[in-house]
């Protein structure tokens with residue numbers, strides 16, 4: 001595993017933000033655009049805040065997608081899109097037409113999944129992911145149907161939460177040029193150790209060739225490489 005550990009959540013976020021900025025600048029220089037999928041959950045907040053002030057960011061050529069969404073509308077406090085808007089996108093000059101939200105309020109969610117798959121670019125430059133304390137990533141939860149889904153985006157019913165989610169499939173996540181997984185907090189340490197050891201059968205283990213940005217608390221049980 002390619003794991004970068006940092007002393008604090010702030011420094012972890014700064015490390016991931018630096019990777020985001022460098023990759024964005026290079027993608028825009030080489031291919032004219034940077035196409036990135038953001039994640040939800042609370043962990044990326046710090047990174048989003050740091051990104052607001054990152055120098056020489058080619059925001060005009062950044063295209064924003066989402067790796068998963070809850071079954072709520074854009075205004076909901078649970079919306080991953082809203083988190084990204086509030087913490088990052090409202091503070092940087094990304095053209096609105098280049099922000100592509102998953103329509104979590106649409107029923108059935110399969111319709112929204114198909115629509116989202118249709119608007120995705122041929123290949124994303126990067127996918128930002130988090131990890132839940134049950135080892136899920138995006139909305140690929142343990143023992144759910146989307147773990148086996150073909151296609152690029154799936155509607156996934158999550159019995160544990162008794163709700164539907166929209167999520168990238170493994171195929172979509174692993175087809176991107178890069179994958180970044182941001183993990184902070186002591187609550188994730190045990191799962192992270194097991195993932196490193198190839199144990200537990202956690203959904204996140206299906207993400208290939210990721211760069212992990214981990215704080216000291218989450219990395220406390222890792223074996224040194």
Ligand code: 6PG
Nearest residue numbers: 040041042043130131132137138
């Ligand atoms: C979501 C996610 C999810 C998240 C992890 C980690 O919609 O919740 O995209 O995969 O990244 O659950 O969440 P925390 O950062 O809140 O721990």
